Amino acid sequence: MTAVPDRAHPRPDLVLAQALAADLDAADFRSEPLRRLWGEEADDALARGLREPILRAIADRDDPLATLGRLWVLGMPQPHAAVEWAVPRVGVDGLEALGLAVADGADVRPLAVIRPQSFVDADGVGEWWIASDLDEIALGTSLPADHVLGVGGASRTLAELVIPTPVERALDLGTGCGIQALLVSRRAQHVVATDISARALAYAELNAQLNGVRNVELRLGSMFEPVAGEAFDLIVSNPPFVITPRVSGVPEYEYRDGGLVGDALVQQFLQTAPAHLTPGGVAQLLGNWESRDGEDGLERVRSWIGEELDAWVIQREQLSPLSYAELWIRDGGTLPRDSGFTPLLTAWLDDFAARGVTAIGFGYILVRRPSAPASVEGSAPLRRFETITQPVSNLGRALGAGLAAHDVLADGIPDRLVVASDVTEARHHMPGNDDPSVIELRQGGGFARTISVDSALAGFVGACDGELTVMQIVQALADIFEVPLTDLWADLEPRIRRLVEDGLLLPAE
Template structure:
């Protein structure tokens, strides 16, 4: 049994708890060494038994805190008191993270170390959240406050590493994004519709010594009405959920609207809350409706694009697309319900009926970036809608570079270009043939793009080392291939521009 308590942030007690965790070396790597890497990986898949076997009989401080706070298991009060000399058992209870039952301390929350990497290097925080389905041994309550999950880590990876004066984390949850943004912002406002989530977020800020975050309760943009921000980040409750009796409405993932209306509402409203040049980044789902199966991804992206005014920059990257059945099963299981449970089939029927009522043929998921132009911004806005399924790295840096490249070439290509250092070339030849049938340029980082090019474009990229200008290279190629310069330039120019936007060619600035 587990209580659904609300944490009680308290600076003095949070500082004491942080001191105890620090003294115990309660961090990711020491814990992995304690119980083993394979066992640690098993916990991420919902299995705690391997860890329990690895630390069986170990009553040391780290093992005690691991069972209590990482696994969410009751522990004898004596060892817990020894592990928390500054805070004490009563202090842990006062913070709303545990209760006393007989001679045991029963955790009512998880508290886990969470490592991160950003432009300043590698770091780690302690993040408190509600007990998960492993600790609860069942379905999650509707007001569950999620810890650092896959979506949280994804959003953290795509946020551009930029210094800003004011930032907003809309739908902060346990506060992980607010903590990340606070490292590069003068001030951060973190909002959520859940008072329990805000309590966790404030507690986590205190635990980690972060003081430039203000926490506000309310739905969507209501708590910041009339304000503007240089950066807005959001992992909103975008999961499409049937509005039907018997379907749980989890606060951490369900915004209470029909279909993908919450993402639409966010995108229609966000321009008013951005400063000139300000950027909004979020994760989201969007529906494809009434389209042939092979066209659904494009239809969904076009629907999303219609929600953002044409004068704003918009960059959408669809990472995956699920059928209604696959989507329904994913999120029913996410709530802790499996096909073994009697409620699984009614929930599945509710989801499929909901999708059918709107003619939904697929649901896309991905990254959304919106930028409000400055008054002096030249040229046409960036409108880029693409589907990328391959592994990506340093997405935040790649997005920042892509926006910069757009700004640099919006009025024309620069005089000199350079081949990016992570670009390689692959040539495919038929046996016995010296001329390649396929030439590919491959990007080692960022979006890991592979682009098929012809010999002229491949030769152009190969010559971009700074010795010759763009037009000198094109003129030389026109002579080499014996084609009119004007014709070759008309063919190459748009493709060169695309390679700059993709990051395979850079300006050197």
């Protein structure tokens, strides 16, 4: 059989992909069996780019799981006979036909990696097999410009962010290897996945075939061009948001570089996406944005989002131009000891200086098209632009709950409230003082907020058991503190609303 060129596209084929999936299943080629095979310490070392611990741990193993681990996880050639034994249904000829490997003398050389990826969503726990291009560990060199990335930290972050609500039509813009499209397919009747890279779409199609997903449609093109005139209930995107100098000599990676100056790609997305949302539809993405001389990055993002839209933007971190440049130069495989590092660093810093960039923010963006005009709903659109740096969890549910709370508050504070089950109270006292100097409400999940409250608000929250109405509690507190009811309500009402918005207080069922 003719050898497949090293940079050939994968060639999806449903019958062969199903045969390969059956072989992977028979070998128990999944995350936990592999972790048990070579041990937790070796598995953790792989995440840091070290494969030697795994090789030592399975040096004396030649069973199918060990063979496939070396071939697909580490991207290493394996003996032809061992591979044939490990994948008897698809065979080496089938792997070549799929563009995933090539016979090379007595060995089979991988042209891609295939790695199990676990996930947890509202429907339970599952795992995909995800094929992508050979990475730096396997290549031993910097990445090609058309590299198709596997599942990285950004992919996992976006997956956790997506609100777990069933929808009819969803769009995954910039699908890459297809991981977001596969995840969204579990709660969407139909998913359109787009990418500017035909190579990426080939991987996305193959991955859908490997995992038995049939409701994903793939389209080639840039940004929203492939879906002109169409609208979706959900748009998700891990776009190529990395800010890269547009000058000669700086590599441009399709998976991370959008081809525009500065943060213009994120701006373009936010100004275009609303036209492709159905009423009530939500767009969620990751992004970078620049703070420039005298202009805060979050405020710049605010200016890109129409005032009629619900918007929730969360900045997770800010980097200096130097730190940002170093991060992404290293990501491309160039290290400080390499001769090309300093010219790249210079190009990055010159680019930031030309626009007066003082910091680069990273975070999460959610935009929702209201179901009806604000005047009809009785409430102004949600506008939250905040920085949250503490550890967070279950963000998709937290974001969904925040939107639901905003909608509930359109009709005023609910008549009865209860304290969320993950909320605790902490009181801090000065030595010898019976009255607390600080009272805090702490949220255990979601955004893990810590909110300082006074005695009145703490007393209100403590009485929210769903039995008494909000106004009954406020009246009792007015009597206790000997203040007019109207004055106490004017003070408490906006803070109670914020506790409802943040999920610390919930409407009683």
